[in-house]
Every structure is written in C-alpha cells, then in structure tokens.
Amino acid sequence: MKIIKTVDAEGAVLCHDITQIIKGVTKDTVFRKGHVVTKEDIPVLLSVGKDHIYIWENDENMLHENEAAEVLCSLCLNDNMKRSEPKEGKINLFADCHGLLKINREALKAVNSFGQMMIASIHGNFSVNKGDKLAGTRIIPLVIEKDKMENVKEQALSITSGKPIFEIKEFKGKKVGIVTTGNEVFYGRIKDTFTPVIIDKIAEFGGELFENIVLEDNDKKVTNAILELIEKGADMVVCTGGMSVDPDDKTPLAIKNTGANIISYGAPVLPGAMFLLAYYSKKDEDRTIPILGLPGCVMYAKRTIFDLVLPRVMADDVITAEDMAELGEGGLCLECDVCVFPKCSFGR
Structure with a gap:
C-alpha cells in the first residue's frame, strides 16, 4: 500500500472503500476496494475530500482491513447468528433467533486490548430478537501485520477454549409452576394480582403456565x-x-426445606433485594429445576430483579452466587416515568 496524489491516480487500484458523507443526505460508499480509478473518477474523489489516496501493493506479510475483519469475525460468529459482508473494513453480526446473548468478556477484552483492532458489542446476558445487531468488528489502520492477527486469534481462542466469543442460547419453552402464597389471597381477602404478572413475563420467553397452586402462609x-x-x-x-x-413470611424456609441448593437469598438489586434463587436436582431424571422466590415488588414495579434473572433462567443459563453479586453495579433501577428497559443502565 502506498499514497499517491489523486490527480495522478488514473489506473490505480483502490485498497479501501471511499465514503461520501453529506449531513442529512447520505453516508455511503462511492467506490469500493479494488476499484480501478478512471479519469472520470478523479473529480468525484476530489469532491469527497480525497486529495491523496491509498493504492494497493501486494505484501504477503500484511492483511487488508477487510481480510483482518474476517479474522475478527471468525472469533465471534457462532450458531444462531448471521453476518454482513465486509464494508469499509467492518463486519457486523446479527441474531438469527430469539435467545439470550452470552459474551466471553475476558476474551473480548483481550482482543480490544491488543491494539489496532476492535470488537464492539451490545451487553451480554440480555435477550435478543432475530435481526438484532450484536456486534461489529474492524481493524483501525487500512492494513495490519498477519502475525499480529494470528497472535490475537491464538490468544482469544486459548481463553474461550476454542469457542466463539459470542453465543446465543435459545429460550426453552419452559413449563412453569407457580405457588401463590399469602393468607390474604388464600382466604379471598384480596384479588391475586401477582400471578398474572408472572404469566405475562414468562410468555415473553416462550414459557407457559404449568399449574398454579394457591396456599396460605404455611x-x-x-x-x-x-x-x-x-x-x-x-x-x-x-x-x-x-x-x-x-x-x-415463610417462603424462604419452604424453599430451603425442599432440599434445593440456595444460590442466593437476597440480591444487590433495587427493586428486588429480597429475591431468592435456588436449584433443585432431580437426580432420578437428571434434571435441574430452578426455584425462584419473588418479593412483592415484582407485582407492581415496572422492572425488578426478576427481569434480570428470568431471561437467563429461561435459556438454561446457570446463575452462580458470583453472578448475583455482580448485579450490584447497575442494579439500581431509576424508576423512570417512561420505562425504556432494557435500553437503560439497569442490569448493566
């Protein structure tokens, strides 16, 4: 790759896309990588501010930006995803199903710490819909050393044990049993407005009500x-x-007495501090059943701890005590008048 004056570029081969930006009108590529510059192209190049351009010279030790983006893309692309073609050195990834996005944060950080390259993504541990943009990859310069790209690939794969950095776990059509507790509901003193909230929320992730049992505080x-x-x-x-x-209030004791493994009773999240998460192992069927104890705020607050945990549970993504502890940063819902969750800081 070398620089030449645009006025002398006739017959030269462009080594990168040329973009035209007119505010409020267009931002698009006027010439693609590999285009052979004609005499008629020169005024167009000058009009988009290109007094000098890079032209391609083969170098077996270097990779063009599009080729390097392919390497980064290969580190990210997984099942249930689609990708774009390279454009201006960038490749984008998109969800191809409704599921939970998982990100190997250590590997992502390693790539972005390497220098001269980047992978930008949305947050992990949130649900994505088919067609949602997940990430974009590119290198910063127009060309980069092959050895550098091989080194970053080797390092990232060593962190992920050879797996892609991104994964989408499809939601399972779970059959959800609900135990509605409270003397006030059991004896008909008040109407149960809690259970319908749960039914609506699990339906968002393909779940359905299996059975609802209403009991007093026993x-x-x-x-x-x-x-x-x-x-x-x-x-x-x-x-x-x-x-x-x-x-x-005896629900935590009741869950404990099932013999389930209590992951956390209490969460660093508001609303939802009194949340309980446990897993019951049914060894004779090789099944692990999540058990959730939901505080009253889930019934009336727009978003709570339940909204952060539910997508993971519905995708069979096992939640650890460490995962729960990490929810503290971003665990404060600002209870905005107009809720835009998940496009906000809650759970980030």
Whole structure:
C-alpha cells in the first residue's frame, strides 16, 4: 500500500472503500476496494475530500482491513447468528433467533486490548430478537501485520477454549409452576394480582403456565407444593410473596426445606433485594429445576430483579452466587416515568 496524489491516480487500484458523507443526505460508499480509478473518477474523489489516496501493493506479510475483519469475525460468529459482508473494513453480526446473548468478556477484552483492532458489542446476558445487531468488528489502520492477527486469534481462542466469543442460547419453552402464597389471597381477602404478572413475563420467553397452586402462609404446605409441581414435570417453579422478614413470611424456609441448593437469598438489586434463587436436582431424571422466590415488588414495579434473572433462567443459563453479586453495579433501577428497559443502565 502506498499514497499517491489523486490527480495522478488514473489506473490505480483502490485498497479501501471511499465514503461520501453529506449531513442529512447520505453516508455511503462511492467506490469500493479494488476499484480501478478512471479519469472520470478523479473529480468525484476530489469532491469527497480525497486529495491523496491509498493504492494497493501486494505484501504477503500484511492483511487488508477487510481480510483482518474476517479474522475478527471468525472469533465471534457462532450458531444462531448471521453476518454482513465486509464494508469499509467492518463486519457486523446479527441474531438469527430469539435467545439470550452470552459474551466471553475476558476474551473480548483481550482482543480490544491488543491494539489496532476492535470488537464492539451490545451487553451480554440480555435477550435478543432475530435481526438484532450484536456486534461489529474492524481493524483501525487500512492494513495490519498477519502475525499480529494470528497472535490475537491464538490468544482469544486459548481463553474461550476454542469457542466463539459470542453465543446465543435459545429460550426453552419452559413449563412453569407457580405457588401463590399469602393468607390474604388464600382466604379471598384480596384479588391475586401477582400471578398474572408472572404469566405475562414468562410468555415473553416462550414459557407457559404449568399449574398454579394457591396456599396460605404455611411453610410445610408450600414445600410440598413445590415438590409436587416438580414431580408432575414442571421445568421451573416460581413462588410469589412471603419473602420479607415478617413473621408470617415463610417462603424462604419452604424453599430451603425442599432440599434445593440456595444460590442466593437476597440480591444487590433495587427493586428486588429480597429475591431468592435456588436449584433443585432431580437426580432420578437428571434434571435441574430452578426455584425462584419473588418479593412483592415484582407485582407492581415496572422492572425488578426478576427481569434480570428470568431471561437467563429461561435459556438454561446457570446463575452462580458470583453472578448475583455482580448485579450490584447497575442494579439500581431509576424508576423512570417512561420505562425504556432494557435500553437503560439497569442490569448493566
């Protein structure tokens, strides 16, 4: 690659795309990489501010920006994704299904720390729809050393154990059992407005109500109801209410007495601090069933801890205690008058 004056470019081969930007009118490529410049092209090149241009000279030790973008793309592209063709040295990735986006953050950081190259993405651990843009890749210069691209590829793959940096886990059509607790609901003192919220939210991710059991504040009965739903074939159990420290609130004890592994009772998220997450192992069927204890805020707040955890649970993405602890940064919902979640800081 070398620089020549545009007025002397007739017959030269462009080594990068030339873009024309007119504010409010257009931003598009007027000449593509590999275009042979004609005499008629020179005034056009000058009109877009190109008094000098790069022309291609073969160098077996260097990669053009489009070729380097292909290397970066290969580190990212996975099943359930589509990609664009290279344009101006960039390749974009798009979701090809409705699912949960997972990102190997260590590998992504390693690539972006290497210098002269970048991968920009949306946040992981959130749901994506078919057609959503996930990421874009490119190098910064027009050409880059082949050895450098091989080194970054080797380093990234060593971190991911040979897997792509990005993954989309499709949502499972889970059958969800709901245990509605509370004397006030059981005895008909108030209408149950909690369960319909849960049904609507699980439906967003392909889930459906398996069975709803309504009980008074009796921990033994709640324990038995959870185990009954699991025995009948529920893929997930949600307990609504009874999660605070009041003497009548016994749902955490009921979940514990099932023998499930309690991952976290309490979360660094507002609204939703009194949330409980557990996993019950049904060894005879080789199944692991998530059990969620939901505080009352899920019933009335626009967005809560449930909205951060639910997509992961619905995609069979196992949540650890460390994952829960990391929710503290970004775990404060600002409760905006107009909710734009997930296009906000909540859960980021």
